[in-house]
Amino acid sequence: MLSSRIWQRTGWGFRRRCLCLYISLSSSPSEQNAPVWKFFSASSSSSAPAPFRRARALEDINFNVSYMNKCCFSTEAVADLPVGEMVDVPLAQTGEGIAECELLKWFVQEGDQVEEFQPLCEVQSDKATIEITSRYKGKVAHLLFVPGNIVKVGETLAKLIVNESSLPALIFRDSEHVQSPSSDNEKGKQGGVPSTPDDDKDGRVLKEDVLKYAVMKGIIKDQSVSLNAECGNQSQPVEGNNSDATSKFEWTFEDKTVPLRGFQRAMVKTMSLASKVPHFYYADEITCDALVELKTSFQNNNTSPDVKHTFLPLLIKSLSMALIKYPLMNSCFNEESLEVTLKGSHNIGIAMATPNGLVVPNIKNVQSLSILEITKELSRLQRLASDNKLNTEDICGGTITLSNIGAIGGKFGSPLLNLPEVSIIAIGRIQKVPQWADDGSVYPASLMTVNIGADHRVLDGATVARFCNEWKNLIENPELLLLHLR
Amino acid sequence: MALVGKAREAGIPLMKLIRLKGVPILEQLHLEERLLRTSSDNWCLINDGTNSPAIVMGLSGKLSELVEVRSVLQDQVPVIRRFSGGGTVIVDQGTIFVTLICNKEAVPDIQPFPPSIMSWSGQLYSEVFEGIGDFQLRENDYVFGDRKFGGNAQSIIKHRWVHHTSLLWDYEVKNMAYLKLPAKAPNYRLARGHNDFVCRMKEFLPRYEFVERTIKAIRSRFSLEPVADNIADIDVPSATHFAPSTRLLTDHDMREVCAASL
Numbered sequence: 091m092l093s094s095r096i097w098q099r100t101g102w103g104f105r106r107r108c109l110c111l112y113i114s115l116s117s118s119p120s121e122q123n124a125p126v127w128k129f130f131s132a133s134s135s136s137s138a139p140a141p142f143r144r145a146r147a148l149e150d151i152n153f154n155v156s157y158m159n160k161c162c163f164s165t166e167a168v169a170d171l172p173v174g175e176m177v178d179v180p181l182a183q184t185g186e187g188i189a190e191c192e193l194l195k196w197f198v199q200e201g202d203q204v205e206e207f208q209p210l211c212e213v214q215s216d217k218a219t220i221e222i223t224s225r226y227k228g229k230v231a232h233l234l235f236v237p238g239n240i241v242k243v244g245e246t247l248a249k250l251i252v253n254e255s256s257l258p259a260l261i262f263r264d265s266e267h268v269q270s271p272s273s274d275n276e277k278g279k280q281g282g283v284p285s286t287p288d289d290d291k292d293g294r295v296l297k298e299d300v301l302k303y304a305v306m307k308g309i310i311k312d313q314s315v316s317l318n319a320e321c322g323n324q325s326q327p328v329e330g331n332n333s334d335a336t337s338k339f340e341w342t343f344e345d346k347t348v349p350l351r352g353f354q355r356a357m358v359k360t361m362s363l364a365s366k367v368p369h370f371y372y373a374d375e376i377t378c379d380a381l382v383e384l385k386t387s388f389q390n391n392n393t394s395p396d397v398k399h400t401f402l403p404l405l406i407k408s409l410s411m412a413l414i415k416y417p418l419m420n421s422c423f424n425e426e427s428l429e430v431t432l433k434g435s436h437n438i439g440i441a442m443a444t445p446n447g448l449v450v451p452n453i454k455n456v457q458s459l460s461i462l463e464i465t466k467e468l469s470r471l472q473r474l475a476s477d478n479k480l481n482t483e484d485i486c487g488g489t490i491t492l493s494n495i496g497a498i499g500g501k502f503g504s505p506l507l508n509l510p511e512v513s514i515i516a517i518g519r520i521q522k523v524p525q526w527a528d529d530g531s532v533y534p535a536s537l538m539t540v541n542i543g544a545d546h547r548v549l550d551g552a553t554v555a556r557f558c559n560e561w562k563n564l565i566e567n568p569e570l571l572l573l574h575l576r
Numbered sequence: 577m578a579l580v581g582k583a584r585e586a587g588i589p590l591m592k593l594i595r596l597k598g599v600p601i602l603e604q605l606h607l608e609e610r611l612l613r614t615s616s617d618n619w620c621l622i623n624d625g626t627n628s629p630a631i632v633m634g635l636s637g638k639l640s641e642l643v644e645v646r647s648v649l650q651d652q653v654p655v656i657r658r659f660s661g662g663g664t665v666i667v668d669q670g671t672i673f674v675t676l677i678c679n680k681e682a683v684p685d686i687q688p689f690p691p692s693i694m695s696w697s698g699q700l701y702s703e704v705f706e707g708i709g710d711f712q713l714r715e716n717d718y719v720f721g722d723r724k725f726g727g728n729a730q731s732i733i734k735h736r737w738v739h740h741t742s743l744l745w746d747y748e749v750k751n752m753a754y755l756k757l758p759a760k761a762p763n764y765r766l767a768r769g770h771n772d773f774v775c776r777m778k779e780f781l782p783r784y785e786f787v788e789r790t791i792k793a794i795r796s797r798f799s800l801e802p803v804a805d806n807i808a809d810i811d812v813p814s815a816t817h818f819a820p821s822t823r824l825l826t827d828h829d830m831r832e833v834c835a836a837s838l
Contacts, residue, residue, distance in 0.1 A: 191637050209734050217716055218661040218690040218730035477689070481710055482702075540690050 171326045174253075176231055179210065179224065180248040190242045191215045194234045197475050202230045211249060213241065220553070228252040323462075364506040368546040372554045373502055375564045378536040381405075384568050396469075401492065403464040404518065410436040410456040410565035411574060416557040420489045422510040423548045430548055437480065439488035439508060440468065442475045450508060452488035496520065501539045512545040514555070589682040591618040591798035593791070595805055600764060601626045601667055602656055603673075603807060605822040609659045611677050612731065619680045620661050620794055621675040621740075622787060629668040629751055630654045634661050639825070639833045644754050646834060653754060659737060662729030666754055670746030670776075672783070673788055677738045682798070688732050689834045693739050697728060703793040707782045716763035717741070721750070722764055723775035745777045745786065761765040 175302075181191060209221040228250040233403055324500040381401060388399040407455055412421045417432040424431070439452035451471040453464060474480045491508045496519030505516045518539035525535040540562075544554050565571055596604070604623050611619050631643055631653055639645060639655070642664040648655060653666075667673075676697070686692040698713030705711035709720040716739070720724035726743035752770040765773055777786060794800060804810045 102784070190632065194636060214634070214661045215690065217728075218732055219659065220661075220690075220732045221637050221734055223734055479715075481696075481714065 109189075164244070174251065176249050177226065177228070177252050179248045180246050181213065181222070181241045181243050190240050193237055193241050193247070194219065195237045196233055197221075198230050198233075200230050202444050204228060204230060204250070213351070220342060222247065224250065226250060226252045295344045304383050314328055320519070324334055361506060364509055365511065367441055367507055369504070369507060370546045370551065370554075371504055372542045372544065372551065372558060374540050374558050374562060376538045376540055377566050378538050381565055382520070382536050397462070397465055399465060400471065401520070402492075403461050404433060404568065405565065406438050406440075406453065406456055406464050406468075406492065407459075407461050408568070408571065409438060409490075409515070411564055411571065412557055412561035414457065415560055416553060418549060418553055419513045419544075419557050421512050421548065422489070423512055423545060425547070426511075429531075434491040435487075436490065437453050437487050437489045439491040439511075441491065441493040442472060442477045444478065449480060449485060449550055450474060450488065450491060451480050451484040452491075454487065491515070492517070497530070505541070507543055511549045514543045516541045516543070578744070578749055581628060588799045589618055589679075590795065590799070590804045591676075591678075591800055594619065594621045594803060595656055595787075595809060596621065596623040596807065598625050598669070599623050599807055600628070601630050601632060601673075602654075602760060602822065602824055604673060605656065606808065606820040607807065608738060608740065609679065609820040609822055609826065610645045610714065612733065613680050614657075615677075616679065616796060618679055618793075619675070619677040619801065620798070621673070621677070621711070622790065623673040623675075624783070624787060625669040625745075626667050626671060626673070627669070628654075629748075630668060630766070631664065631666050631754060632656045632658050633664045635659060635821075636654045636661075637664065639830070642756055644756060645830060649830050649834060651754075653661055654713045654773075657823055657825060657828065659821045660729040660731040660740065662756060663727060663760075664755055665727060665742050666747075666751045668748065668751060670748070670778075670817075672741065672743045672777075672786065673740065675738065675740035676794070679734055679736050681735075683701050683761050686767075688737050690730055691708060693730055693732075694728065696701050697739055697741070700793050700797070701790075703725075703796070704786070705780075714764055716760060719764075720775055720780060724773060724776050726775050732735070743777055745783055747774070747776060785822075821833060 126321060193212050194212040198204055198208075204210065204224045204227065206225070206227045207223045210224050211222050213220055213222060223324060230248060231251050233247040234246055241366045339455050349513050378401075379406060384404060385401055387401055392399060412571055418430070420436055421434050422431045422433060423429075435454060436456040437452040437454045438452040438456050451474070453459070453467050453471065456464060459467070471480070471484060474484065488508065488511065490511055491514045493505055493516045495503065495513065495516055499519065501518050503513045503516055507514050518540045518541075520536045522534050523537050524532045525537075528532055540558065542558060543553055583787065598670075601623075601672075604621070605624070608621060611621075631648065633639065633642060635657065643655065647653075657776070665671075680688050683696060686696045694713065694716060698718075701713070701718055702711060711718070714722070714724075717724040718728070718771075726739040726741050728739060730737060732738050749771060752774070754768065755766075755789055757769070763769075781789075791800065
């Protein structure tokens with residue numbers, strides 16, 4: 091589990107990358123199902139803002155991996171750099187989630203000297219012809235395919251003998267934030283992440299640099315596994331890309347500049363907007379014994395093999411029931427006209443961490459759905475999210491967001507609003523804790539912490555507190571939902 | 577120069593706009609390839625219809641699997657293999673072409689990967705079609721609802737990429753008959769034939785309005801500098817050794833394919 095200490099120390103982008111890796115590595119999804127969120131301890135430093143995703147902003151963001159890799163299709167070579175030795179140049183994931191490409195032509199021949207980032211060959215995927223450039227400076231030793239061949243992603247295209255001068259001495263520095271540099275050529279001026287001293291590289295930070303930093307920090311345990319998980323957009327591991335990076339590299343402590351691109355760049359904008367909204371936070375603990383029992387009952391009486399029962403649909407439905415009584419929690423605020431629109435539909439957004447990043451698809455019209463229907467829809471969205479196949483409709487139109495950070499850990503946090511929504515709810519892991527009974531005896535109870543972030547221009551503490559009490563009551567006494575059964 | 581200065585100050589990249597009408601698609605593709613590989617500027621090319629019908633295939637793809645070769649040979653429909661990836665289309669006067677050739681730094685917010693570029697283009701076209709029909713980028717196609725009216729293809733090189741689109745403002749049913757149902761079809765197609773799968777943009781908005789809206793949407797992201805209205809006026813850096821890879825398939829090529837499939 092990633093501790094809160096790490097959030098404070100690392101840059102945002104790097105944090106997110108760790109999160110994605112963790113998710114893809116974790117073998118048994120927590121009780122609280124897929125939705126995951128980043129959380130910070132209440133005492134987190136100001137340099138580590140708790141970011142959140144705007145559902146609307148997701149249209150502007152692309153969820154491709156390898157944001158660190160500025161160079162187009164710079165292929166993923168072995169992270170470790172043995173000088174004078176043969177390295178493999180594999181076909182990197184082109185970001186389309188496809189398994190193979192056709193090799194169209196080579197730009198080099200065996201024996202040619204190549205520069206770093208020089209185009210080696212052209213391949214065709216479904217949609218595009220793409221030039222693959224060399225990760226290193228070296229000499230082409232072998233070309234393993236001929237034009238017309240179909241190459242699987244991860245297969246070695248060519249072998250290169252790496253030149254001595256191209257060894258990027260990886261240097262790191264322990265620092266608090268990642269800052270966006272004003273030009274590509276600036277390096278060594280801002281701190282935060284691994285940097286290379288080599289002028290030719292334009293201060294590029296390559297994926298391996300970041301992952302090595304993570305290993306060094308003890309954040310990621312298994313370097314080769316995480317590299318595999320990272321290399322593909324999908325969950326299937328990329329072949330032939332195992333790295334022995336863990337042991338053999340040195341670093342000195344220097345600044346490294348990481349330009350924020352794509353996903354993070356957009357996040358800078360959305361978070362800046364969200365941070366302008368005056369937030370307040372309300373926290374509570376909910377006893378989940380009845381919830382646990384109910385879920386077990388659903389599971390035991392489950393006749394359909396496709397359906398997997400978890401806590402989340404129950405929480406979602408009871409949230410919707412509470413929203414009926416407190417519609418202000420499910421509204422949108424227009425600051426120009428000073429109007430609050432109480433939304434008729436409960437489109438509850440669920441934060442999900444996928445290999446491609448964070449997405450917040452929403453389940454539409456929860457007020458009209460049964461718990462079983464919610465379960466199926468949630469499952470559908472999770473599948474689409476992990477395949478990076480969510481469409482605009484799935485991620486737009488949310489009216490309130492639920493974030494289940496319990497899958498990763500943490501108890502309390504300060505999530506930022508998903509504008510233009512006015513509230514966001516983060517739920518922690520259900521934990522068994524001792525509780526005092528009235529007679530002075532101790533009994534075990536399942537407790538879940540809840541943290542509601544709200545827009546203080548629209549909501550006040552009393553409204554949020556009452557809303558939370560209502561929701562809590564429905565969770566602790568789920569039989570009350572029967573009162574509303576039609 | 578002043579324009580460059582102002583655009584740079586504003587932080588928006590410059591883009592040169594070429595507006596063409598009825599230019600043969602082969603010429604257009606040759607120009608695009610030349611601009612991609614030899615120029616370092618950003619370009620937007622709009623060709624409002626091409627002069628005569630032609631079939632345009634992606635860089636790789638088996639002719640016999642994508643096209644009804646015999647009918648095409650019989651009716652003498654030209655078949656072109658273009659330099660970018662993607663599928664097969666048949667284009668004519670009813671097709672509107674929109675091409676964007678960009679330096680990677682010109683659009684730094686996106687990664688130079690096909691899905692990022694496509695998604696970026698999806699947003700651009702969402703602006704173009706705002707309030708008109710149920711536009712979305714679905715899998716890799718531009719659709720109204722579940723009917724496709726435009727596809728796109730790309731070519732990504734070291735520092736630049738091209739994204740070009742052919743949009744069906746109108747089409748002739750008989751022309752669609754030259755294309756086979758491709759083996760690789762998007763999920764949402766659900767085995768529909770061409771006529772149930774595609775739709776015409778003209779049912780949604782007038783032709784000139786589409787072009788104007790597109791230019792407006794591009795203008796919100798780039799500082800557009802119109803440079804030419806016809807191909808002859810375009811001042812392209814003439815790289816001495818540039819030879820386009822887009823080519824017209826000869827009758828001989830086609831007959832070979834026919835013979836092989838017998």
